[in-house]
Structures are given as C-alpha cells and as structure tokens.
Amino acid sequence: xxxxxxxxxxxxxxxxxxxxxxxxxxxxxxxxxxxxxxxxxxxxxxxxxxxxxxxxxxxxxxxxxxxxxxxxxxxxxxxxxxxxxxxxxxxxxxxxxxxxxxxxxxxxxxxxxxxxxxxxxxxxxxxxxxxxxxxxxxxxxxxxxxxxxxxxxxxxxxxxxxxxxxxxxxxxxxxxxxxxxxxxxxxxxxxxxxxxxxxxxxxxxxxxxxxxxxxxxxxxxxxxxxxxxxxxxxxxxxxxxx
Amino acid sequence: xxxxxxxxxxxxxxxxxxxxxxxxxxxxxxxxxxxxxxxxxxxxxxxxxxxxxxxxxxxxxxxxxxxxxxxxxxxxxxxxxxxxxxxxxxxxxxxxxxxxxxxxxxxxxxxxxxxxxxxxxxxxxxxxxxxxxxxxxxxxxxxxxxxxxxxxxxxxxxxxxxxxxxxxxxxxxxxxxxxxxx
Ligand code: SF4
Ligand code: SF4
Ligand code: SF4
Ligand code: FES
Numbered sequence: 001x002x003x004x005x006x007x008x009x010x011x012x013x014x015x016x017x018x019x020x021x022x023x024x025x026x027x028x029x030x031x032x033x034x035x036x037x038x039x040x041x042x043x044x045x046x047x048x049x050x051x052x053x054x055x056x057x058x059x060x061x062x063x064x065x066x067x068x069x070x071x072x073x074x075x076x077x078x079x080x081x082x083x084x085x086x087x088x089x090x091x092x093x094x095x096x097x098x099x100x101x102x103x104x105x106x107x108x109x110x111x112x113x114x115x116x117x118x119x120x121x122x123x124x125x126x127x128x129x130x131x132x133x134x135x136x137x138x139x140x141x142x143x144x145x146x147x148x149x150x151x152x153x154x155x156x157x158x159x160x161x162x163x164x165x166x167x168x169x170x171x172x173x174x175x176x177x178x179x180x181x182x183x184x185x186x187x188x189x190x191x192x193x194x195x196x197x198x199x200x201x202x203x204x205x206x207x208x209x210x211x212x213x214x215x216x217x218x219x220x221x222x223x224x225x226x227x228x229x230x231x232x233x234x235x236x237x238x239x240x241x242x
Numbered sequence: 243x244x245x246x247x248x249x250x251x252x253x254x255x256x257x258x259x260x261x262x263x264x265x266x267x268x269x270x271x272x273x274x275x276x277x278x279x280x281x282x283x284x285x286x287x288x289x290x291x292x293x294x295x296x297x298x299x300x301x302x303x304x305x306x307x308x309x310x311x312x313x314x315x316x317x318x319x320x321x322x323x324x325x326x327x328x329x330x331x332x333x334x335x336x337x338x339x340x341x342x343x344x345x346x347x348x349x350x351x352x353x354x355x356x357x358x359x360x361x362x363x364x365x366x367x368x369x370x371x372x373x374x375x376x377x378x379x380x381x382x383x384x385x386x387x388x389x390x391x392x393x394x395x396x397x398x399x400x401x402x403x404x405x406x407x408x409x410x411x412x413x414x415x416x417x418x419x420x421x422x423x424x
Contacts, residue, residue, distance in 0.1 A: 111424070
C-alpha cells in the first residue's frame with residue numbers, strides 16, 4: 001500500500017477546505033459546492049484552459065488564473081467571485097457572442113445551451129462590442145449529425161472527446177485566432193470521414209448549438225451527457241476488465 | 243406625480259414584442275391608470291412628441307426610416323429601453339449582415355425577384371419605401387440606450403417586472419433567467 005494521499009489545505013472564498021494535491025481549484029470548488037462558471041471544462045477529458053470563464057484570483061499573484069488548470073497548493077487563498085472577476089467574465093461572454101453568429105431565437109440549442117445560460121447567469125443584458133457577423137457555413141454531410149460553425153465557441157470539447165474517449169481522432173482544429181475552426185479529419189466533409197465511428201460523443205459534449213442531431217427541434221435538443229459520464233466513470237474506476 | 247409619458251415604437255421587428263406587451267392582460271388596466279401612451283403602433287398619432295419619459299423600442303435598425311425616427315426618439319425621450327432581441331442584438335433581421343457588403347441587394351433580389359411568382363420587381367418609390375441600411379444594427383450601436391429587455395419576444399411577466407420598477411421610480415434591473423435571449 002502506498003502512503004496516505006498528500007492532503008493540502010487551502011482557503012476558497014474565506015472557507016477552509018482540504019484537497020488532494022493532484023486536484024485543481026475547480027475540482028475542489030465543485031466538491032464544496034462553490035460555483036465557478038466554465039465552458040471548455042468537461043468531466044472526463046483533460047482541461048486546456050481555453051475559454052477563460054473559470055478565472056479566479058489567487059492571493060500573491062497579480063494575474064487571474066484559470067481554475068480548471070490550476071493545481072492546489074498548501075496555504076493557497078482563492079477568490080472565485082469579485083467585481084473584477086465578474087467584469088472579465090462578462091467581457092469574455094460578450095466577446096464570444098460578438099465573434100460568431102448567435103441568434104438564440106432560431107437556434108437548436110435555445111433553452112439548453114451552456115453559453116446562453118452562463119450569459120444570463122452573469123447578468124449579460126446586451127453585448128457592448130460590435131457584432132462581427134462573420135460568414136461561416138454548416139457541414140450537413142453526415143447522415144444524422146450536423147455542425148454549425150456559426151455557433152461554435154472553439155472550446156474543443158468535441159475534439160477532446162473524439163480523441164480521448166472515442167479514440168477516433170476525427171475532430172480537429174485548424175487555423176488561428178478568429179479564423180480557427182473545428183474540422184473533420186484533414187478538413188473534409190464530415191460525411192466523407194473514414195475515421196468517424198458515428199458514435200455521437202462530440203454531439204453529447206458540445207455546450208452550444210454548434211453540433212446537433214439532424215431533424216431535432218430546440219425542444220428535443222437537450223444534451224445527454226450521462227453516456228459520457230458513464231464511460232468515463234467505468235474507465236476510471238476500472239469497471240471494465242480487459 | 244405627473245403621469246408617466248410612455249411611447250412604444252416598432253422598428254425592424256415582427257411586432258411580437260408588442261403582442262407580448264398586449265399580453266400583460268389586466269396589468270394593462272393598472273398601467274392605464276398610471277401612464278399615458280403618447281405614441282405607439284396601437285395609438286393614432288403620426289408625429290413622435292417632445293418630452294417623452296420612456297420609450298420601449300422594438301426591432302433592429304434596418305432602414306433609413308428606422309434610423310431617422312430613432313434619432314428623433316433619442317432627442318425627445320428621457321429613457322430608452324431596447325425591447326426584445328431584435329433591438330438588443332439585431333437577432334433575425336441582422337442575419338442578412340452575414341452575406342457581406344452587398345447583403346441588402348442580395349436579400350431584395352432573393353425575395354422580390356428570384357422567389358417571386360409574379361410581378362418580379364424591386365419595391366421602391368422615393369419618399370415612400372425607405373432604403374435598407376448596409377448593415378442591420380442593434381439599437382444601442384446607433385444611439386445611447388439606458389436599459390435592456392431581452393427575449394424573443396420578452397414574456398409578459400418580464401415586461402411587467404421592468405414597468406413595475408419604472409413606475410416605482412427605480413432603475414429597472416432584470417436578473418438571471420429574466421435576461422435569457424431567444
Ligand atoms: S449556441 Fe447558445 S448562445 Fe448561441 S445562438 Fe444557440 S442558444 Fe444562443
Ligand atoms: S461521432 Fe464520434 S467519432 Fe465521429 S467525430 Fe463525433 S466523436 Fe468523433
Ligand atoms: S463544436 Fe461545440 S464542442 Fe466543438 S469546439 Fe465548437 S462549441 Fe465546442
Ligand atoms: S473552464 Fe477553465 S478555461 Fe474554460
């Protein structure tokens with residue numbers, strides 16, 4: 001037997017909490033029912049700190065740190081809610097809305113969208129930046145799934161589930177900055193992909209209306225993440241013997 | 243206190259926000275006791291008056307008429323509220339912006355020529371049919387707006403929440419799901 005797990009104690013929002021040394025600030029906050037907004041984080045796949053929604057203040061550091069990628073340490077003092085954090089979270093959300101074309105009224109994810117829910121949760125009543133109105137298309141070549149680049153926030157949750165849970169490696173990213181996009185294989189129509197197993201995990205992982213099941217209405221588009229959780233749990237707890 | 247002078251205006255929207263306003267049901271009667279509707283698609287007044295306290299603006303800014311009246315409204319009104327998603331975000335009317343620089347020409351061509359069954363011609367008459375703007379804009383990109391009332395359309399209880407606060411002399415503030423778009 002190994003020695004006892006190395007336990008760290010830290011303070012989150014004035015509350016003393018203990019954590020395992022391999023945990024992130026986000027893990028510990030969630031365990032203690034402290035809400036930190038997230039978009040690119042998805043239970044079961046590695047965090048990449050892409051969306052910057054989970055920024056927190058850590059005493060002694062002038063920078064804001066992403067809770068999903070910051071490991072705990074002894075004596076750490078974390079603030080998850082402040083005027084400054086609310087300001088940056090709201091800015092980040094507004095920039096996400098301004099960057100692509102989000103028309104909630106006619107979106108398949110309306111009412112089931114993590115971006116939309118976070119926006120109103122953070123008090124976003126309008127977007128202060130000029131909308132870009134870029135021209136992005138859709139990929140409707142797959143027989144029962146579709147990709148609408150207009151709604152994509154480039155969180156790469158789909159890429160990570162496709163690589164690390166399904167192991168297919170179909171979904172990828174290409175380009176830089178505002179021109180970045182999610183592609184299938186080496187940027188070919190989804191329907192032509194030979195690597196895609198049509199498992200639908202990317203669709204289950206997507207926080208917005210970017211990936212959807214063809215022919216389903218907004219009312220039916222509730223994401224079923226229980227399957228993803230089931231697979232990840234089974235793998236981590238070694239419920240499948242090989 | 244003087245009765246509040248309230249206006250409502252319908253720019254580039256579907257009138258759904260105004261329908262939702264009518265959906266206030268018996269609250270409308272309470273409102274009628276406290277405010278005067280001085281200009282609105284539902285009252286018969288041709289010219290936007292001076293000295294309006296509050297104006298609810300439905301719709302995005304799509305054409306020259308929208309822009310002209312909006313500027314007049316701003317000059318003659320104390321408090322503007324962007325009323326509904328088209329006013330707040332551009333929403334559906336602004337989808338044409340995605341078509342690029344000549345989007346106005348393209349949508350007219352599509353609606354009045356390519357898909358018309360008969361009388362294929364572009365609508366246009368000097369002084370009657372206003373020209374489309376190059377780009378559809380949310381209201382706050384063109385004039386200063388004090389408050390936002392999102393929703394497509396905003397549900398009646400949301401409109402009521404805002405109006406109640408205004409009538410109580412408060413600066414209206416919506417929170418949480420009351421701010422949901424769509
Ligand atoms: S993806 Fe979400 S935020 Fe974007 S249009 Fe759809 S419902 Fe609205
Ligand atoms: S359906 Fe499965 S294999 Fe195909 S792109 Fe999505 S996650 Fe990858
Ligand atoms: S398609 Fe969905 S899951 Fe993939 S990057 Fe875009 S928003 Fe994220
Ligand atoms: S959830 Fe941490 S950066 Fe996206």
